[in-house]
Amino acid sequence: MSILVVGTVAFDSIETPSGSAERILGGSASYFAMGASFFAPVRIVGVIGRDFPDEYIDLFRRRGIDLEGLKRESGDTFHWRGRYHEDLNVRDTIELHLNVLSGFVPELPESYRDAEYVFLGNIDPEMQLEVLRQIRCLRLVACDTMDHWINNSLEALRRVLGKIEMLVVNDSEARLLSGESNIVRAARAILKMGPKTVLIKRGEYGVLQFSDSSIFAVPAYPLEEVFDPTGAGDSFAGGLFGHLARSGDPAERGLRRAIVYGSVVASFTVEDFGVERLKALSIEDIEERYRRFVALTDFQT
Numbered sequence: 001m002s003i004l005v006v007g008t009v010a011f012d013s014i015e016t017p018s019g020s021a022e023r024i025l026g027g028s029a030s031y032f033a034m035g036a037s038f039f040a041p042v043r044i045v046g047v048i049g050r051d052f053p054d055e056y057i058d059l060f061r062r063r064g065i066d067l068e069g070l071k072r073e074s075g076d077t078f079h080w081r082g083r084y085h086e087d088l089n090v091r092d093t094i095e096l097h098l099n100v101l102s103g104f105v106p107e108l109p110e111s112y113r114d115a116e117y118v119f120l121g122n123i124d125p126e127m128q129l130e131v132l133r134q135i136r137c138l139r140l141v142a143c144d145t146m147d148h149w150i151n152n153s154l155e156a157l158r159r160v161l162g163k164i165e166m167l168v169v170n171d172s173e174a175r176l177l178s179g180e181s182n183i184v185r186a187a188r189a190i191l192k193m194g195p196k197t198v199l200i201k202r203g204e205y206g207v208l209q210f211s212d213s214s215i216f217a218v219p220a221y222p223l224e225e226v227f228d229p230t231g232a233g234d235s236f237a238g239g240l241f242g243h244l245a246r247s248g249d250p251a252e253r254g255l256r257r258a259i260v261y262g263s264v265v266a267s268f269t270v271e272d273f274g275v276e277r278l279k280a281l282s283i284e285d286i287e288e289r290y291r292r293f294v295a296l297t298d299f300q301t
């Protein structure tokens with residue numbers, strides 16, 4: 001079962017308390033695809049500029065990621081510059097250059113249109129809607145977004161929310177979108193906007209999953225050092241979707257396991273800058289940390 005992701009493929013320039021990196025591979029689709037590629041085939045829909053290096057294309061290829069839907073346009077690649085505070089849950093966007101992304105209209109290759117597992121990564125909600133229009137047989141659609149789109153494209157985002165099963169957002173985005181400061185109330189308000197499941201990412205405090213009938217909580221894997229939190233959310237979604245596609249079981253129990261797999265993949269991502277740690281990872285490493293994760297949360301009732 002293959003997965004389709006639309007999102008940014010970017011250059012990121014990042015400063016964290018542990019160091020900095022200039023123009024490294026980033027973007028919501030890149031992190032998602034890298035995370036999901038350990039479990040199932042992934043196809044990317046996105047756009048890059050002339051300046052995007054072959055080295056990164058080769059990296060995607062080595063992970064078996066299908067790039068037919070990744071367009072190269074004349075112009076520069078999307079570039080994001082961010083700085084993290086001492087509290088790594090807080091970051092500021094210093095620069096955001098949409099470049100080739102502005103005006104991009106996603107066009108899915110014919111071979112992508114039968115996608116069943118679709119992840120609408122963090123990108124303009126109009127582009128997310130355009131992707132949905134072109135897909136024939138949807139089985140599971142999830143979406144991510146961020147403050148930039150909630151503040152600037154709320155109407156289109158509300159239309160996306162009416163069409164998806166699952167929303168994946170962080171806690172501050174959930175508060176902004178719902179207008180509720182309490183996270184449980186925020187999740188309840190978002191469930192009324194359309195999605196059947198809301199996953200709220202809380203950085204080092206883990207993830208909460210809300211549906212009409214249940215709440216599920218997973219901690220973040222405890223790490224002694226976090227180098228760069230960028231991409232934690234996207235690679236979390238990648239691991240989650242990867243496991244869902246691999247198992248074909250999106251019901252409650254399968255979804256809970258998938259949330260733990262997503263948390264495992266995210267825990268590796270933050271151990272180094274950009275996608276460095278994911279590059280060196282194997283599915284065996286993931287399975288081993290999954291078992292440790294189960295032990296971490298195991299207790300007798």
Ligand code: AMP
Pocket residue numbers: 008010011012026027028031080096122123124146148229230231232233234235
């Ligand atoms: P995450 O840390 O998982 O929330 O996602 C970080 C990624 O989001 C970075 O690699 C950035 O390139 C990308 N990003 C930052 N701002 C935006 C934006 N406005 N739209 C889409 N992607 C963005």
